Amino acid sequence: MAGDLLLTSAEWAVVGLSLKVGGVAMLVTLPIAFAIAWVLARVRFPGRVLVDALVHLPLVVPPVVTGWLLLIAFAPNGPIGGWLQDWFGVSVLFRWTGAAIAAGVMALPLMVRAMRLSIEAVDRRLESAARTLGAGPWRVFWTLTLPLSVPGVLAGAVLGFARSIGEFGATITFVSNVPGQTQTLPLAIYSALQQPGAEAMVWRLSAISVSLSLVALVASELLTRRAGRGLHVL
């Protein structure tokens, strides 16, 4: 019975792939999410509401639709897929890179939300004080806006990472369920559920999923509180 609690090497591979997909998705999405969050927090422009809605779309659209739209865009004859094929000779279909793209798109709204709140919480009066001390807009950004919003940025990154590891619907629609390439934790659990006698595996992988999510949520909450107290993490 004790042997049932230990992961097999195939299951370790699933965990490793999930961490890779989640990590890459989070790191690539991070600067994009921060840029969008900054624009939404600081720039008034016509159509801002629409951009806000578009960013949040993956949160409410059925994931299968998001996956299908990604498939159209990244197919070899699609607008982005064709370009990748012509210039780099690569395709992301059925590959872990595709799984990371799906995870990143699904994590984007959560990351933008957390970062936007922390950018909005930065006291603009400090920034105007810095301007009078001779700092141009870029120096103000690097020395004040960014460091003061770091706790929120980290909270968003942790949430995005956790969301990426849990991504299922868009991934299976977009890049299918390929062991070793796109079969992350939720997809492996789904496969195991369809096999008779694999309940122990479902339990083990689910326990890992729940633990990872719990750690991420606690970390994100602690960082958010830190941001609320105005403390520095740099």
Place this chain on the structure above:
Amino acid sequence: MSFEIDVRKRLGEAEVALTLAAGDGATVLFGPSGVGKTSVLNMVAGLLRPDSGRILVDGETLFGDGIDVPPEARRAGYVFQEARLFPHLRVRANLLYGAGRDTAAFEDRIGFLGIGHLLDRWPRTLSGGEAQRVAIGRAVLSNPRFLLLDEPLASLDRARREEILRAIEHLRDVMRLPILMVTHDPDEAERIGTRVVRM
């Protein structure tokens, strides 16, 4: 003339308008709250754009005639009502934020403020009077051409006010920086102002 100001600015229902030409020393803008005294300082600092008019300091146009010098190039030493110290930087880094490479004269220039023992502290651990003295030091070290003081005593108790008032007199009489100061307190206006402008 140290300051030549002729500005208009509509802010919601109210209109702020001021014309003044002031020589050396300290010019105090005196009047009740809500008449736009702080808005005038913000316009001189470049943080608020006048609807029309001109702002000259020491004969150089900062605003008007198609010129609008950005705040970072105006060399205004602005001390706000709240100290506005950067919370993620220690006192030393706050003081040096606007100082550029010119850190040699550090002790010479702000020794009179008596904040040498605070350099390694975080801003949130300072008292109101200490924070305001650091804010004055930070403005002075940014090598300003003139000073803007917005009710610098407003958040302080009586005992702390005296030390800040002495610091302002030092800026006026020893460092000889042109000062534009806002207050609603007649005693402060009387004591600091080389001239007092009612708003």
